[in-house]
Amino acid sequence: MKIDAIITGGTLLTMNPAYEVLEDCAILIKSGVIADIVPLKKAQKIGADKIIDAEDCLITPGFVNTHSHLPMTYLRGLADDLPLQRWLGEYIWPMEAKLANESFVYDASVHGAAEMIKNGITMTADMYFHSDETAKALKKAGMRALLSRVIINPKGDNIAEEIGFLDEMRELHGEDGLISWAIAPHAIYTCSGKIFEACFDYAKESGTILHTHLSETKKERDDCLDIQGLSPLFYLRKLGFEKAKCIFAHGVWLSDEEIELLKDTSSTVSICTQSNLKLTSGIAPLKALTEKGANFAFGTDGVASNNDLDILSEASFTSQLHKTINDDPQFMPARETLARLTIHGAKALGKEDIMGSIEIGKRADLLLINHRNLQSANMYDPYSHLIYAIGKEQISHVMVEGKLLLEEGRLTTLNEDSIIDRAEEYKTMILREIKDVDKK
Amino acid sequence: MKIDAIITGGTLLTMNPAYEVLEDCAILIKSGVIADIVPLKKAQKIGADKIIDAEDCLITPGFVNTHSHLPMTYLRGLADDLPLQRWLGEYIWPMEAKLANESFVYDASVHGAAEMIKNGITMTADMYFHSDETAKALKKAGMRALLSRVIINPKGDNIAEEIGFLDEMRELHGEDGLISWAIAPHAIYTCSGKIFEACFDYAKESGTILHTHLSETKKERDDCLDIQGLSPLFYLRKLGFEKAKCIFAHGVWLSDEEIELLKDTSSTVSICTQSNLKLTSGIAPLKALTEKGANFAFGTDGVASNNDLDILSEASFTSQLHKTINDDPQFMPARETLARLTIHGAKALGKEDIMGSIEIGKRADLLLINHRNLQSANMYDPYSHLIYAIGKEQISHVMVEGKLLLEEGRLTTLNEDSIIDRAEEYKTMILREIKDVDKK
Numbered sequence: 079m080k081i082d083a084i085i086t087g088g089t090l091l092t093m094n095p096a097y098e099v100l101e102d103c104a105i106l107i108k109s110g111v112i113a114d115i116v117p118l119k120k121a122q123k124i125g126a127d128k129i130i131d132a133e134d135c136l137i138t139p140g141f142v143n144t145h146s147h148l149p150m151t152y153l154r155g156l157a158d159d160l161p162l163q164r165w166l167g168e169y170i171w172p173m174e175a176k177l178a179n180e181s182f183v184y185d186a187s188v189h190g191a192a193e194m195i196k197n198g199i200t201m202t203a204d205m206y207f208h209s210d211e212t213a214k215a216l217k218k219a220g221m222r223a224l225l226s227r228v229i230i231n232p233k234g235d236n237i238a239e240e241i242g243f244l245d246e247m248r249e250l251h252g253e254d255g256l257i258s259w260a261i262a263p264h265a266i267y268t269c270s271g272k273i274f275e276a277c278f279d280y281a282k283e284s285g286t287i288l289h290t291h292l293s294e295t296k297k298e299r300d301d302c303l304d305i306q307g308l309s310p311l312f313y314l315r316k317l318g319f320e321k322a323k324c325i326f327a328h329g330v331w332l333s334d335e336e337i338e339l340l341k342d343t344s345s346t347v348s349i350c351t352q353s354n355l356k357l358t359s360g361i362a363p364l365k366a367l368t369e370k371g372a373n374f375a376f377g378t379d380g381v382a383s384n385n386d387l388d389i390l391s392e393a394s395f396t397s398q399l400h401k402t403i404n405d406d407p408q409f410m411p412a413r414e415t416l417a418r419l420t421i422h423g424a425k426a427l428g429k430e431d432i433m434g435s436i437e438i439g440k441r442a443d444l445l446l447i448n449h450r451n452l453q454s455a456n457m458y459d460p461y462s463h464l465i466y467a468i469g470k471e472q473i474s475h476v477m478v479e480g481k482l483l484l485e486e487g488r489l490t491t492l493n494e495d496s497i498i499d500r501a502e503e504y505k506t507m508i509l510r511e512i513k514d515v516d517k518k
Numbered sequence: 519m520k521i522d523a524i525i526t527g528g529t530l531l532t533m534n535p536a537y538e539v540l541e542d543c544a545i546l547i548k549s550g551v552i553a554d555i556v557p558l559k560k561a562q563k564i565g566a567d568k569i570i571d572a573e574d575c576l577i578t579p580g581f582v583n584t585h586s587h588l589p590m591t592y593l594r595g596l597a598d599d600l601p602l603q604r605w606l607g608e609y610i611w612p613m614e615a616k617l618a619n620e621s622f623v624y625d626a627s628v629h630g631a632a633e634m635i636k637n638g639i640t641m642t643a644d645m646y647f648h649s650d651e652t653a654k655a656l657k658k659a660g661m662r663a664l665l666s667r668v669i670i671n672p673k674g675d676n677i678a679e680e681i682g683f684l685d686e687m688r689e690l691h692g693e694d695g696l697i698s699w700a701i702a703p704h705a706i707y708t709c710s711g712k713i714f715e716a717c718f719d720y721a722k723e724s725g726t727i728l729h730t731h732l733s734e735t736k737k738e739r740d741d742c743l744d745i746q747g748l749s750p751l752f753y754l755r756k757l758g759f760e761k762a763k764c765i766f767a768h769g770v771w772l773s774d775e776e777i778e779l780l781k782d783t784s785s786t787v788s789i790c791t792q793s794n795l796k797l798t799s800g801i802a803p804l805k806a807l808t809e810k811g812a813n814f815a816f817g818t819d820g821v822a823s824n825n826d827l828d829i830l831s832e833a834s835f836t837s838q839l840h841k842t843i844n845d846d847p848q849f850m851p852a853r854e855t856l857a858r859l860t861i862h863g864a865k866a867l868g869k870e871d872i873m874g875s876i877e878i879g880k881r882a883d884l885l886l887i888n889h890r891n892l893q894s895a896n897m898y899d900p901y902s903h904l905i906y907a908i909g910k911e912q913i914s915h916v917m918v919e920g921k922l923l924l925e926e927g928r929l930t931t932l933n934e935d936s937i938i939d940r941a942e943e944y945k946t947m948i949l950r951e952i953k954d955v956d957k958k
Binding site: 152154155156158159160161189192193196352354355356357358359360361381384385386387388391395398399401402405406407408411412450451452453455456457458459462463466467469470471494497498501502504505508509 | 592594595596598599600601629632633636792794795796797798799800801821824825826827828831835838839841842845846847848851852890891892893895896897898899902903906907909910911934937938941942944945948949
């Protein structure tokens with residue numbers, strides 16, 4: 079068997095069901111798949127197009143981002159120190175209305191993809207306008223993604239146009255490739271009940287994931303109680319969410335009773351800690367989610383409310399914060415935190431059969447993280463060092479479908495310098511357009 | 519006037535009282551001092567030994583770490599997922615008793631210094647055993663520090679030996695150099711009241727700063743109420759803290775009444791957010807500290823409870839966390855967060871006359887941070903990007919007293935490779951010594 083690539087040595091955190099940690103091994107990759115994992119000595123006799131030396135590295139599954147808005151890249155830092163509703167209504171939406179045309183979305187998506195790759199994100203679930211442009215950008219980048227075109231429709235009842243768009247995208251990009259598609263009603267305060275009903279029906283009939291924002295703020299929850307007489311997830315239950323596999327971004331204000339609804343479903347809450355803190359949305363109920371066995375994983379949200387895509391820090395900080403919030407120093411220990419970043423993320427996006435752990439037969443989506451560094455020398459426990467000490471700048475290689483998107487810290491499919499130059503051009507243009515943005 | 523170095527261009531965040539942000543300037547450095555700040559054109563005619571091009575860089579004062587335990591470097595990752603008292607009593611203290619001899623402390627301090635420099639920390643307030651060894655390490659590194667030998671003395675009343683040690687250190691290292699000295703009774707649960715009284719008297723008579731842990735946990739506070747009939751800072755007030763300038767590390771459980779005592783004093787609370795979260799100590803009352811005008815700044819604590827020395831992330835997370843804790847999206851905005859990292863930290867360590875801001879006449883302790891990067895391209899507001907987007911890996915130059923300790927990302931006074939090799943040697947030795955450490 080001719081091998082495309084062999085990764086030799088290192089410490090392999092498989093994140094398989096037994097959480098095996100393997101050393102002195104080699105990973106054989108063929109046609110984008112992990113073909114075998116063999117003892118290092120055996121690998122020396124196998125020929126391959128490419129040999130990747132993982133000495134001094136941790137090898138992990140790629141990180142999964144379960145909630146992003148890639149094309150917001152150029153809006154980073156334009157509106158800080160605001161709560162969600164003002165941030166959205168007074169700054170972000172007006173700016174997007176002025177700026178977010180196809181070429182803006184394409185360029186910003188390329189930039190966002192480059193940044194995600196450098197942060198070890200191999201797959202993201204993204205929601206924005208002109209997501210056909212985001213698809214082009216991600217194809218160029220080589221990343222895996224679950225994309226969706228956001229639906230804002232407070233009065234309508236028909237999603238024929240949205241379904242048509244998804245059919246068109248599937249035709250164009252294929253269903254077995256790196257890009258898959260979700261249906262994305264934005265939130266209960268931007269889409270009518272009829273729209274949600276139609277989306278849940280469509281999601282069920284077509285086997286499409288539904289991606290939405292849920293219970294991000296107290297106001298959203300209180301308004302739903304006032305208007306619908308139900309808390310948000312009970313309202314969505316009335317509209318049919320249990321028919322579908324959903325990604326619910328944020329879930330900050332979910333009650334114990336609402337979380338009970340998630341138990342035994344295939345739906346996931348995407349935890350976006352830094353965004354929630356920065357916009358004063360609150361702190362998500364991870365203890366209740368954990369106790370009731372509801373799936374949750376991590377999301378970065380958009381860079382305008384984070385303001386980076388450093389999902390490793392997101393995970394680390396979430397783990398530390400919730401030890402104190404729940405008065406339990408053993409809450410979300412390092413290994414579980416890594417599981418949320420990988421296999422639970424894969425499960426959220428319906429991809430746990432093909433990624434999220436390093437196992438024979440799964441797609442080769444993985445990272446090499448160099449731990450020979452001042453901040454992670456003398457490593458006693460690889461999970462601890464990865465979550466509590468290692469920084470994302472130590473990610474040296476990122477592989478998706480057996481192809482290196484980052485090698486020795488350099489992007490291979492995208493040109494970092496050109497991307498940064500392009501961002502600077504947009505800065506000039508944006509400042510001209512947005513004269514009245516409140517800058518402190 | 520012959521100039522030692524000129525830093526040209528970039529965006530200068532002076533952190534002076536007017537918070538001036540300067541561009542198209544040059545900073546002239548002579549004999550470790552900022553001799554002048556002139557327009558760039560004028561600088562072109564001035565000769566200098568070294569020209570440092572700060573194009574695409576932010577120039578900021580060096581970051582000040584107001585609470586660290588440098589020599590804990592090799593203990594990183596040995597004991598996670600534990601609350602403070604168990605972590606200290608069952609793991610850290612027994613390990614230190616076995617391991618922390620002079621050469622261990624020296625080597626670990628060299629490693630810690632290297633790591634601090636890479637994280638942009640130009641001065642730290644450190645407390646540990648064998649701090650004469652730490653002093654040697656920091657002299658080699660070229661960092662500025664306020665060092666102290668920790669006092670653990672639950673029954674005694676005499677600090678003659680401690681005073682003798684400080685006199686010896688001042689004699690050896692000089693008082694006007696980079697290394698200064700504090701008196702450091704560890705905490706109210708490890709030192710008797712008489713020891714604290716003696717330390718406060720000594721601090722007042724000699725003009726020495728006192729560095730201690732205070733009100734880190736609820737248990738500490740509750741025990742103090744039980745035993746002394748007073749909350750911790752009222753207890754220390756009875757023992758004389760108001761005579762002295764103090765650094766109180768943590769302050770998590772300080773009440774409003776205790777914080778009132780800090781108002782109009784020269785004492786500071788050192789906020790160690792990640793350590794507090796990881797050890798489930800709690801969340802410090804930053805709102806009350808702010809409202810009552812008590813000084814506070816940031817600290818990393820030791821790497822065994824963090825587990826890195828990334829003080830920029832520490833500041834960023836603290837800012838985001840407290841927006842939500844205090845339900846105020848404008849709480850601790852970016853510029854104030856940087857002020858806490860710099861000028862407030864300098865004030866905490868009694869050095870605000872010579873550092874903490876970039877002003878003519880102050881010592882040249884400063885950083886160059888390269889913002890030409892995917893995560894910080896198109897920078898609208900430099901403070902926002904620095905605190906919410908930029909990572910410490912973007913710190914390219916670190917200067918202390920006009921001397922570069924980090925240049926183009928490489929350490930100049932310390933050998934990174936040798937330091938990492940040395941850490942690996944200690945790993946082997948430590949694992950042999952500590953067979954019964956609970957590893958998950």
